[in-house]
Structure formats: C-alpha cells, structure tokens
Amino acid sequence: MEKKRIPKLIKELTKEHEVFAPVKKESLVFFEKVSPGSEISLDFQNTTKSPKEVLFPQTEILFTYDIKKNGVEIEKAPELRKKIALLGIRPCDAKALSLLDKFFSSGDHKDFYFSEKRRNTTTIGLACNRPISTCFCTSMGGAPFGKEGMDLLLQDINDKYLIETVTEKGDKLVEKLPWLEDAEKADIEKARDLARDAERAVTSEISGMSVTKKLDGMFDNPLWDQIYKKCLGCGVCTYLCPTCCCFDVLDEATTKWKRIRIWDSCQFSCFTLQGSGYNPRPSGKERMRQRIMHKFNYFPKNHGENFCVGCGRCVQECPVNFDIREVVEGISTDIWRKKNG
Amino acid sequence: MDNPYIPSPAAIRKITVENEEKDIKTFELVFNDPEDLKDFRYKCGQFAEISAFGAGECPIGIASSPTDEGYIQFTVKKVGVVTTALHNSEEGTVIGVRGPFGNGFPLKAMEGRNVVIIGGGFAFTTLRSLTNFILHKTNRDRFRELTVIYGARNPGELLYKYDLQTWKQRDDISLNVTIDQAVPNWTGLVGFVPAVLKELAPSSDNAIAIICGPPIMIRFIMPVISELGFSPEDTFLSLEMRMKCGIGKCGRCNIGNKFVCKDGPVFTYKELQMMPKEH
Amino acid sequence: MHNAEESIREAAKKLLSEKKVDLIVGHEQGTLPLRTTPCFIDKVEDVPKLVWNENCDANLSKYLIGRKERMGVVAKGCDARSIAVCTFEKQIVRDNVVIIGAPCSGLIDKKKVRTKLEGKELLEATIEDEQIQLKGEGFELVLPKKDFVCSSCLTCRHKTPPIYDVFAGTKVPEVEADEFSDVADLEAKSSKERWTHFKEALDKCIRCYACRDVCPLCYCKTCFVDQTMPIWFGKTTDLSDTMIYHLVRAFHVAGRCVDCGACSRACPMNINLRELMKKTEKIMKERYNYTAGLSLEKVPPLGEFKMDDSQEFIK
DSSP: OBGGGHHHHHHHHHHHEEEEEEEEETTEEEEEEEOTTOOOOOSOSOOSSOTHHHHSOSEEEEEEEEEETTEEEEEEOOOOOOEEEEETOOHHHHHHHHHHHHHHTOSSSOOHHHHHHHHTEEEEEEOOSSOOTTOOGGGGTOOTTOOTTOSEEEEEETTEEEEEEOSHHHHHHHHTOTTOOOOOHHHHHHHHHHHHHHHHHOOOOOOTTTHHHHHTTOTTOTHHHHHTTTOOOOSHHHHHOSSOOOEEEEEEESSSEEEEEEEOOTTSTTTTOOTTSOOSSOSHHHHHHHHHHIIIIIHHHHHSSOSOOOOOHHHHHOTTOOOHHHHHHHHHTTHHHHHTO | OOOTTOOEEEEEEEEEEOSTTSOEEEEEEEESSHHHHHHOOOOTTOEEEEEETTTEEEEEEBOSOTTSOSOEEEEEEOOSHHHHHHHTOOTTOEEEEEEEESOOOOHHHHTTSEEEEEEEGGGGHHHHHHHHHHHSTTTGGGSOOEEEEEEESSGGGOSOHHHHHHHHTOSSOEEEEEESSOOTTOOSEESOHHHHHHHHOOOOTTEEEEEEOOHHHHHHHHHHHHHTTOOGGGEEEEOOOOOSSSSSOSOOSEETTEETTTTOSEEEHHHHHHSOSOO | OTHHHHHHHHHHHHHHHTTSOSEEEEEEEOSSTTOEEEEEEOSGGGGGGBOOSTTOOSOGGGGGTTOOSOEEEEEOHHHHHHHHHHHHTTSSOGGGEEEEEOOOOOOBOHHHHHHHHTTOOOOEEEEETTEEEEEETTEEEEEEGGGGBOHHHHTOSOSSOSSOSEEOSOOOOOOOOOTTGGGHHHHHSOHHHHHHHHHHHHTTOOOOOHHHHHOTTOOOSSOGGGOOTTOOSOOSOSHHHHHHHHHHHHHHHTTTOOOOOHHHHHOTTOOOTHHHHHHHHHHHHHHHOOOTTSOSSSOOGGGOOOTTOOOGGGO
C-alpha cells in the first residue's frame, strides 16, 4: 500500500470500526479516536501513554444504578459490541495486549470488559524500523517487527507499507480492502532486511529471560533495601506501562450512581492498606519489590512470560531516572548480590 | 459472556447485633430473584463481594452454612465506608451480592477425620459456617470428632452467642470458649487461644486443623500446632487481604504469585511456608 | 557548575571519613542523556560517583523527610530553601542534616530539548560554557544553553543556597531576576480565559501524582486524595476531579512553595504545574513581603494569626 493511502485506509476502517491511532499533541503523541481526515502520526518513537487505555481505560463504568424507595435498579453496562481498530500500534504494545488478554481471560472468571473489547478489536500495527536507545523488546521476547498481538502488520518500506496478515481477522479485513496492491518479491525482501537491521539496532540488551529464575528465593534479599531508595512512589511507571493493569473499584454519583473502576498502582501507599490500618506492604521497599517480582517472577510463574515488553516508557519518564533495565540486569548478573556482600 | 462484576440484588431480612460494642452485625439476606440463590452455590470458607449501594463494595466471608436454606448471612464489622453504610442500613434495604468467591475449606479432605477448629475475635465468621455445616444432621456422620476453640477479648465480644448456646448442649462437639481476662460471672475458660490450645492439646491423630484469626494470634498458634503434631499439610489457615474484584484481576491481594481471592483465602500451612511473608 | 563537583566530593569525603554523617545524598550520572539520578553514599570509596551539573534536577530535600540518620545533602538554592521550610515545619531535624551548599547556574529542561528535537531521539548531550550540544542519529546541534534552561531557574534569585553548612565551589551572586515575569501571561487573562487555560492544561492529567510525590512540601502521611473517611472528591480523571486535586494542592503549598520546579519537570504529560504555584508565591510576596525558605526562624504568614490582619476575604 502506498503511504499516501493511509487516509483512505482510515476512511475504510471507520465504516465498521472506532479507529484509534497515534495523534501528535504538542511534543507528545497519544492514541486517540480518529475520523476520516484526521491527521495521524505514524512517524513517532512511541506514544507517551500506551494504547492499553483504549481497552482498559483509566476510568471505566462497570454499571450504573438507581437507588429507589423499594430497591435498586441496576443498569448493566452496554454490550461492548463496538468494533475497534488500533491503527499504528507498535509491536511491543501489541505484545502487551496479548499478555493482558492472557491475564484477564485466565481463571474461572474472565474480565468481561477487557475480554469483550479485545475480542472486537483488530490491530493494524506498525513495525519499528528505528528502535530507540531505551527500547529493549528483544530482551523480553519481542522484536521490532514482532507479530504477537497483531492482526495486520504494516512495514515501512520507504514510500510504501508492506502489509502482512497475521491472523484470520487480518485476512478478513484485507479482503474488504480490494484496492490494496499485491506485494512484490522485492518488497518482501526489503522488509526482511529492515526487520533484521531493526533487530540489530536494539542496542539495549538485558538478561530478561534468566531473571525469573534468579528472583526465586530473592524475596528476602537485602537488595530490596537498596534499590527502592530513590523511588518516590508516584505512578508514572505503572500508568505509562502497557501491561500494568491493577485497578480500584468504587462507587460515584453524578446524576446517577455508577460503579467504576479506575487505574491503581502498586506503588501507592494505600494500595494494600487494610481497613484495620494494617498494611502488608508498608514502605517503598515492599512496593518496589512487588512491581519487580510481579513483572519478572510472579507473572512468568502463572503465565509463562515476563509481564514487561521492553517499551522503555518507564525508563524515559521516571522523575528520578529509576531504570528498570539496571535492576533486571543487576539481578540477572548478581551485581546486586555482590554489592550487598 | 458472563459478567462477574454485576451484583445480584438481595434484601436484608434480619439484622442481629452481635457484640456489646455494637460494631459487629449479622445480616441475613434474601435474593430478590430466587434464581440468584440457586446460582449462589457456596462452600464454607468462601466469601462474597457485598455492595452497599451508594457507598461501594467490599469482600465479606459467608457466615451462614450451605445447609441453611433460603437465605445467606454475612457478619460485618464496621471499619470503612462500605461497612459503615451497611451498618446504617435497615431491615428491608436492598444490597448487592457477587460471588461466591475463593476456594473455601477442604471439606473433602476433612471427611472421615477429626476436625479441630480454632478461631479468634471477629475472624470466627466462616468458622461458624463450617461448624454449623459439620453439625448438620445430613453431614455429621461424614466427620469424626469435632473440637472448636474460640476466643474473644471479653464475653461481650463473643459472636453467635445463640449458636454457642445450642452447640454447648450437644455431645457431638467439644466446644471450648475462652476470653482473654477473667470477669465476674464467667464460667468458661480464661486465657489466650494459643494457651488454651496448648492446655487442651487436641490429638493430631487423623486430624485436620482449621485456623482463622488475627495475625498476632496466628503467630503464637503455629508453634503450638506443630508441637501437637499437626502436619503443615493438614493445617489450614484462612487469610484476609485488601481485595476489590474478588476474581484475581484487580491485582492487590497477591502473596507471591498466589491471589488470596481466587487461590485462597484458605491455604495449607505448607503452602504458606513456601509463600513470601507478605500478609 | 562543574567547578563545584570536586569540592562537593571533598566535602562528602570529609563528612563520611570524620563520621559526621552516616550517609550522603547526592546525584550520580543517570542512564540517559541529560539525566542524573539521586544516590545514597555511605562509603568514602563511592564518593567519586557524585556529580554536579545542569542535570542535577531532583530536589533532594525530599529524601531527608522523616529520616533518623545523620545525612549530608548536596543542595542547590531551591533544595536548601525547601529544607528550610521542612525544618521549620519539623519534618527535618536540622541537627541531623549537613547541607553541602552548591552553586547552580540553572537546570536544563529536558522538555524544552524534546520539543526542539521534534520527535528525534537525543543520544548525547554536552554542556559547555553557555552552549548545549545535542547529538542524535543524523543530527548535531549547538545551541545557546539559555534557551533550554528550566523556567523556574530563569526567574530564580537564589542560585547560591541561602542556608548551608559547607559550601562547595564558588558562590554565585544573587541575581536580580524578575521573579514573577512568567505570571504576567496568566494575569493578563480574564478570569474566563484563565478558567479555559487551566481546564485545557489539567485535562491532560493522569493522576499519577508524580507532582505530589516529587514535591518536597508534600509530605502528609495520608494525602487528602487518599483519604477514604470521608472521601473528599472523586478519584477519576474527569476534569472536575483533577481540577480539585491540583487546586487543593496549590492551596496547600501556597506560602511554602519555593518554586524548585520539580512538579513541572516530573509531569509526564507536560503540564506546567508551577504556573499556579508561582501566582500564589507572588500573592505572598505582595501581601506579606514573604519569600519561603529563606530563614529557619521567620514564621510564615500563613502559619500565624494576627488580630490586625485585614481579612477582607471574609466579608
């Protein structure tokens, strides 16, 4: 597909989908709902916030209700049948969606809201030709041209996008776009070269695969006394993270009562505070340990993979430059153990 | 797709003030839709998310026994916003119920064995459910000797006095109720639960111990339990954690890679020994 | 600023080896260009890690609050001023803290750099004399440093800490900056325009609380946003909720804020948070001729009650 056809693609997609794509706002880029004619930005490093918020918004109404004299009338959430298209999602973020899918659909009870939306979502991703210095997707089992979580993957080959179909959903979508041209062999080769170059360009490498085992039995290690010290306990890392998905549930009233869920963060002091005043994670140390252990030990134990995709957002935006790569690498290579004698 | 976040409306049929401080009440609920009661098939030791509409939702252990027909009961201590709203509710108020959640007590493993139930303070609610379940005529034969040790600060803080009275009159249960310090007119045991347990020394032969209580009580009980010879596999504890969703999604009740809401709240002592000490 | 680096290290070494402190809180090289990161040093051999440059942007007084150890702290003017406020408010025990005052020539604003680079990634940055050199894939720029200095530093008068125990480097004379020049725009707006302006700015807020958590004056054990009995306001990112959060926080730090700019630097959504604070600072100056954090003894105007206060706001 020629690049100048992007507006046409958006137009086609909006016929059946709510389309979300990266939109530039001042010096930041966000996934926003777009309409035909919207200016979208596919020439970006990665969005400031991750596209998880399209499927798992920061504030989500679970249901509304009316308190009547003789009871309560619960109005169930609208059926989440709307089709969503995520255009321009990067491979790390698409992988994050598939991890979230794994988590939210596990166990006896699926997370209705996420799972329904995910089922109705088509991802039309964009491969990364030029990963930046904080990208470490390859250390987390991903790749700049990674296809996990993608239905279609656009690959930028200069003036054209090579479109690769990954799933049946992708195939079906392509069938509806008869104006797409057949790919030439040279295009495919070109994309393959670019993929290889991009993978090499991921210069930030950490031992993401061995850390899980290393963390076994490290719960009581003195390293946690060290690493949390500079962390101030804000929610930047967890809120920008494409996989972090802890939430709080509460009731609020405007014109009607509604039960909502909102993002929450394991880094906040009241996250585990019990009604009695007891808090099993009383200081930054326990909270930092939870974040690292959850991503690199607990989640892999339950679901077989790290709960981090190496997008680098937390590295870039942490107010005190807490760098999760240093911590993971330090644990994997025993640096922290040595430091603590 | 089934939406596990939607509560079923249920009306409060009866409210019982349980203690002298009046901060613990038992709510007896009847579902508005009888179908919801059918769907709410629970085991002793499970919990539900209770909605006080206009306030919010919180997890509460189920205090009734599955053998109680037509209603369910929850005993609630007034601590936060939701529990306060529940306490302010009157009979007839409609609240919401989601559940049942959690694994519950290991009833299968308990069959054919002696059962020692140990509880302290407010945490006795699901143990009461279990005791009533075992004592029910349809179940009593499936279990052997039943020993219950239950402690509270003072007589006024003992929950379910009506049940305690009934149980006392039965000969198929060894009921041992204790209070922390002696007071006039108290004829029962005096002393902390761990001390009473040590004194009574129930046999661990072919026995299972089920424990629920405040963290400090648990800490002193565990050495006694080991001393009495209960194996970590046959010792079960029910835990409490801050929870929101009840289904392992909201992410706050984990201990290591286990979620108290869906993998618990009942764990063997053996499991707990392998889990991080973060509860 | 570099001339102070060696002096800071010497001071730190001396304090540690003479066992005057248990710990030095300072800055070390970060993992990204234009970044440093707070560090805690308890061994003399680790002292060479300490750096001092235009990227030492963390307000380290945050790390002294509620601590029992004896700590040496590397402090810019604004760090020292917030230490003074927190000391007066009994959050920092003055006797436990040795302030290593250091001169500041203004911090580099990463966000201004980012805006300039329009999405290109910065891989290397060097600051020399009054120039900043930015390098990345396919570009190399040499630009005047002053264009990339934090707004809070542009209006700062106290580049030499007003309070310190040891001074490292050469003192910078007090600058006659127009302290409130950046409030002019805000003041020129009608109240309706101001409302729109704040609405637009705060609409971006994701309530990560980075502004609160980096703020040296936000030390409440339980912040009002976290209180549940009662819940004071909603927890969502609806504008009405975010607005309450930011306004109440602004009120709470009014008369105490030293304009270190940490809130604005921390905001991942690029909200210019200090704008609101700066206006309150100006009001304090005009009404009470008071500047926060210059003294350990002077009672702040909002911390005392006078019978002859005009109190026209009660009318």
